[in-house]
Amino acid sequence: MPDPRHFTTRRGFIAGLGFGAVSLYGAWAAYGAAPLPFGHTPSATPEPEAHGHGGSNGDSHGGHAAAAAPTADDFRLEHETFLRTYAQTDGSVDPHAASHGGARSHGHAHGASQGAPHGGHADEGHDDDGSATEPVTVFLMAQKFAYSPDLLRLKAGQAYRFRMMADDITHGASIQLGAASRIIRLRPNIISEQTITFTKPGEYLVYCTVYCGQAHDAMQGRIIIV
Amino acid sequence: MDTIPHDAPIMAGSGLTARIRTLPRPDKALLNLLFGAALLALVLGLADGLLTALARAGALTFFPDDAYRLLTVHGVSVFFYWLYLIQAALLLALAAAENSRGLALRPAAWAGAALMLAGFAVSEWISYTGTPLLYDGSPELAVDDPRSVGFFALGYLLLSAGLTASAVSGIATLLQPRRRGEAEEFGAVGFALFAWAGFLIVSAIAATNAFLPGLLWSLGAGPFPADHGTEWHILFHNLHYLPLMATVLVWYVLTRHLTGVTSIHGARLSKIVFAAYLVFVPPTSLYHMFLEPNLSEGVRVVGSLLSLFVSVPTLAAFAIIVSSLEASARAHGATGVFGWIRGLPWGNPAMANMGWAVVNMMVGLTFAFVLIQGELAPMLSDTFFVPGYFHLFAVGVLTQTFLAALMVLLPALNGGHLWRPALLARMPALVTAGLLLFAAAGIAAGTMGVPRRVFDVGYGGMAPAAWPVLMALVGIGASLFAAALSVSVYGVVRTLLSGRKLSAMELPAVDWKAGQNRIGAAPAWTGPASIAALVAAMYVFTIAAFQLIQSLPVAVIGGGHGH
Ligand code: HEM
Ligand SMILES: [Cu+2]
Numbered sequence: 001m002p003d004p005r006h007f008t009t010r011r012g013f014i015a016g017l018g019f020g021a022v023s024l025y026g027a028w029a030a031y032g033a034a035p036l037p038f039g040h041t042p043s044a045t046p047e048p049e050a051h052g053h054g055g056s057n058g059d060s061h062g063g064h065a066a067a068a069a070p071t072a073d074d075f076r077l078e079h080e081t082f083l084r085t086y087a088q089t090d091g092s093v094d095p096h097a098a099s100h101g102g103a104r105s106h107g108h109a110h111g112a113s114q115g116a117p118h119g120g121h122a123d124e125g126h127d128d129d130g131s132a133t134e135p136v137t138v139f140l141m142a143q144k145f146a147y148s149p150d151l152l153r154l155k156a157g158q159a160y161r162f163r164m165m166a167d168d169i170t171h172g173a174s175i176q177l178g179a180a181s182r183i184i185r186l187r188p189n190i191i192s193e194q195t196i197t198f199t200k201p202g203e204y205l206v207y208c209t210v211y212c213g214q215a216h217d218a219m220q221g222r223i224i225i226v
Numbered sequence: 227m228d229t230i231p232h233d234a235p236i237m238a239g240s241g242l243t244a245r246i247r248t249l250p251r252p253d254k255a256l257l258n259l260l261f262g263a264a265l266l267a268l269v270l271g272l273a274d275g276l277l278t279a280l281a282r283a284g285a286l287t288f289f290p291d292d293a294y295r296l297l298t299v300h301g302v303s304v305f306f307y308w309l310y311l312i313q314a315a316l317l318l319a320l321a322a323a324e325n326s327r328g329l330a331l332r333p334a335a336w337a338g339a340a341l342m343l344a345g346f347a348v349s350e351w352i353s354y355t356g357t358p359l360l361y362d363g364s365p366e367l368a369v370d371d372p373r374s375v376g377f378f379a380l381g382y383l384l385l386s387a388g389l390t391a392s393a394v395s396g397i398a399t400l401l402q403p404r405r406r407g408e409a410e411e412f413g414a415v416g417f418a419l420f421a422w423a424g425f426l427i428v429s430a431i432a433a434t435n436a437f438l439p440g441l442l443w444s445l446g447a448g449p450f451p452a453d454h455g456t457e458w459h460i461l462f463h464n465l466h467y468l469p470l471m472a473t474v475l476v477w478y479v480l481t482r483h484l485t486g487v488t489s490i491h492g493a494r495l496s497k498i499v500f501a502a503y504l505v506f507v508p509p510t511s512l513y514h515m516f517l518e519p520n521l522s523e524g525v526r527v528v529g530s531l532l533s534l535f536v537s538v539p540t541l542a543a544f545a546i547i548v549s550s551l552e553a554s555a556r557a558h559g560a561t562g563v564f565g566w567i568r569g570l571p572w573g574n575p576a577m578a579n580m581g582w583a584v585v586n587m588m589v590g591l592t593f594a595f596v597l598i599q600g601e602l603a604p605m606l607s608d609t610f611f612v613p614g615y616f617h618l619f620a621v622g623v624l625t626q627t628f629l630a631a632l633m634v635l636l637p638a639l640n641g642g643h644l645w646r647p648a649l650l651a652r653m654p655a656l657v658t659a660g661l662l663l664f665a666a667a668g669i670a671a672g673t674m675g676v677p678r679r680v681f682d683v684g685y686g687g688m689a690p691a692a693w694p695v696l697m698a699l700v701g702i703g704a705s706l707f708a709a710a711l712s713v714s715v716y717g718v719v720r721t722l723l724s725g726r727k728l729s730a731m732e733l734p735a736v737d738w739k740a741g742q743n744r745i746g747a748a749p750a751w752t753g754p755a756s757i758a759a760l761v762a763a764m765y766v767f768t769i770a771a772f773q774l775i776q777s778l779p780v781a782v783i784g785g786g787h788g789h
Contacts (some may be wrong), residue, residue, distance in 0.1 A: 004746070004747055005745075005746035005747065006746060006747060006748060006749040006750070007749075008549065008749045008750045008751060008753070008754060009490065009549055009552075009553045009745070009746035009749070009750045010746070011491045011492070011495055013754075014491055014495070014542070014545045014546055014549055014753070015495065015542060015545075017541060017542065017545040017753055017754060017757050018499070018502075018537075018538045018539065018541045018542025018543075018545060019535075019538055019541075020541055020757040020758075020760065020761055021534065021537045021538075021541060021591065021595060021757075021760065021761060021764065022534045022535060022538075023761055024534060024595055024761065024764045024765065024768060025531070025534060026765075027764070027765050027768045027769055027772075028530070028599060028768070030769075031601070031769075031772045033527075033530070033599055033600070033601045033772070034527065034530065034531060035527060035531075159781075169366040169367065169369075170364075170366065170455070172517075172608055172677075174608070174609075174675060174677065175780070176675050176688070176689070176690065177675075177778045177779055177780055178690070178778070178779065179674065179774060179777065179778065180605050180673055180674055180675055180774055180775065180778055181605065181609070181674070181675025182604050182605060182778065182780060182782065183517060183603075183604050183605070183607060183608055183609070184517065184519070184604065185517040185518060185519060185607075185608070186519065187455075187518070187519055187520070188366070190519050190520055191519075192519035193784055194782055194783065194784045195782070195783040195784055196780060196781070196782050196783075197780065197781040197782075198779060198780055199779045199780060199781065200779035202779075203688075205685055205688040205689065207677065207680075207685055208677075208680075209608040209609070209677045209678075209680075210608060211294070211360055211367070211679040211680075212367070213367060214290050214291055214294075215290065216290070216679070216680065217290060217680050217681055217682045217683075218682075220685050220686070220688070222688070
């Protein structure tokens with residue numbers, strides 16, 4: 001029996017319409033944000049697993065308590081060392097200033113943690129050719145209701161391996177970049193890592209994006225890029 | 227020239243209202259109680275929503291704790307009590323109407339109502355007086371205040387228990403005609419009610435799973451609920467789609483009531499679509515977690531891909547309803563591409579609310595699909611983009627649809643008539659206008675980085691100058707839709723309270739019911755055209771978002787993977 005209905009009123013067509021929004025896949029694939037059928041790898045961003053965590057350093061220093069993965073307590077220690085090593089008199093933290101910090105910070109850097117060797121590389125990044133390829137490690141700890149450090153001095157064009165963690169409860173860290181912001185959620189005792197390169201000098205606001213209590217609105221920091 | 231069918235207005239769908247009118251008295255009393263409680267929750271939530279919006283716009287200033295208490299009361303009242311009390315009430319009302327003999331397992335239904343009302347009281351009280359926990363009640367916000375955590379959890383646990391009892395009564399009511407041998411199988415609506423009731427019970431279990439640990443901890447009987455975040459996500463995703471499923475069901479029922487039209491594609495397709503909610507919703511939940519530091523890149527990509535399917539049941543239901551309406555209108559002589567739409571009984575406030583709800587759904591879906599792309603999450607999640615777009619759903623789609631149902635059911639239940647229908651029929655357009663301003667400004671603000679759940683976004687002068695301007699527009703849009711919505715709510719409350727005092731008056735409806743042989747010969751382009759427009763809009767905004775995120779003066783590698 002032939003169907004006298006126009007195709008737009010037939011069942012199969014109607015059911016197909018339900019899948020209409022799936023066609024947004026095309027836009028995603030165009031931006032590399034969805035895998036293509038023939039082996040094209042999704043997205044320009046490499047797997048985060050691909051870049052090593054502090055843990056690999058831990059291995060190279062055999063016998064250190066931190067085995068493959070650094071624990072939250074390792075992170076706290078490394079963060080402490082980072083602050084002590086690179087703290088400036090104006091309260092900011094500048095990972096490139098280590099060479100001016102003298103023997104004290106170097107001593108700590110080697111004695112206490114594996115985070116600092118990354119900092120050591122920062123000195124090489126200090127070279128005037130500015131083409132440092134090795135990311136410089138930077139620590140950011142979020143706690144009620146502040147970031148530590150809350151003022152970072154970094155350089156444009158230099159890659160930074162941001163190692164971040166919330167100390168107490170969940171927080172967020174959003175970097176305001178002008179037209180939009182870039183957000184990460186920070187869970188307590190979970191170490192997050194991103195390699196970030198700022199391409200323009202400026203003073204960037206960092207603010208908390210997960211409600212964390214009474215002074216949540218005031219939780220902010222700054223990154224100064226020169 | 228478009229021609230619109232001008233069949234004499236009739237009491238279309240009198241079936242539904244007649245069956246509601248003849249429900250047993252105790253059932254009517256229960257339904258009035260639940261409808262009244264739901265409306266009370268809505269009124270409380272609207273008031274706090276408006277205060278929240280004005281505070282975010284910078285027009286009002288509160289001490290931080292008070293501001294977050296308002297936000298807590300807002301979310302708790304509307305997202306939990308309004309949406310779940312009204313769902314329980316509609317489930318019972320529609321199930322009783324299907325059965326036509328009233329509710330089965332009436333004691334369960336009453337116990338359910340009592341539990342939900344107790345939960346409502348506990349939740350409101352602790353939200354107004356305790357440590358502000360926002361509507362997700364995260365225990366880590368009150369490690370030093372177990373009392374707040376415990377009572378907050380208790381409120382939701384009572385709600386869940388009550389919802390389960392109500393759904394059990396609803397299921398028993400739906401099954402009764404079959405058990406008595408009076409009916410062979412479910413119709414589309416009966417089946418949808420059954421699936422919805424089952425989904426409600428599953429969600430109540432998920433809620434118990436998420437909140438019982440908090441209660442036990444507060445009593446010293448369990449460890450600190452450190453996993454709350456994960457349990458909440460599982461629950462929360464379902465909580466979005468339950469009311470959406472209910473909305474689509476109400477559209478089915480109201481379409482039939484207002485136009486006489488049922489699906490021209492057969493009950494089986496509708497049943498598949500309702501069952502599809504159970505299939506498509508659970509696996510699409512990953513997009514809430516894109517910012518989680520311990521989610522791997524692979525999961526993020528797969529999560530995005532699965533999320534593309536989240537709208538399948540809703541769009542399929544939309545296509546079924548619209549094509550059925552259009553084909554029926556054409557069978558009754560409508561011509562012109564979209565002219566048939568003007569033939570719908572827009573003078574009926576239920577029609578106006580439902581029709582504008584569909585508009586809100588299309589706009590809301592557009593932005594929902596910008597948000598489900600994992601690579602855009604670092605720019606958009608946790609910003610005002612989220613409340614900016616989802617009020618199109620929460621207010622524009624869900625709330626307006628449920629109010630439409632009340633506008634039909636309440637007069638039938640109590641024998642009065644709807645308060646000032648001509649005025650009420652104008653409100654949905656105003657609500658939508660306000661929502662569009664709220665959403666446009668809110669989405670723009672969020673895209674620029676304005677966080678959600680922050681009342682003072684000045685950041686000591688560091689914030690971009692555009693932020694306060696956009697948030698002021700959010701406040702203006704909110705005031706407009708809050709005012710118009712309040713008129714609708716007032717009309718419904720007046721109708722509930724006026725009872726028998728007003729004489730019945732018929733509201734406009736049409737009867738487009740047509741014989742199967744006349745239907746579908748003419749093309750019906752409204753459905754496909756709307757979905758094409760929707761997809762085009764999704765492309766535009768998704769591409770704009772990708773362009774923006776790529777233009778930022780930063781290069782980031784790694785989505786924040788950790789341990
Ligand atoms: C007068 C009407 C309403 C106004 C003016 C309003 C306004 C707002 C505003 C401005 C926010 C954002 C607060 C923030 O993130 O900083 C918000 C949050 C929210 N609104 Fe509404 N709203 C209204 C009605 C509704 C309705 C009817 C629903 C649901 C049915 C709803 C559900 C929510 C939810 C779930 C949140 C999130 C709460 C949170 O983040 O903790 N709103 N509302
Ligand atoms: Cu915070």
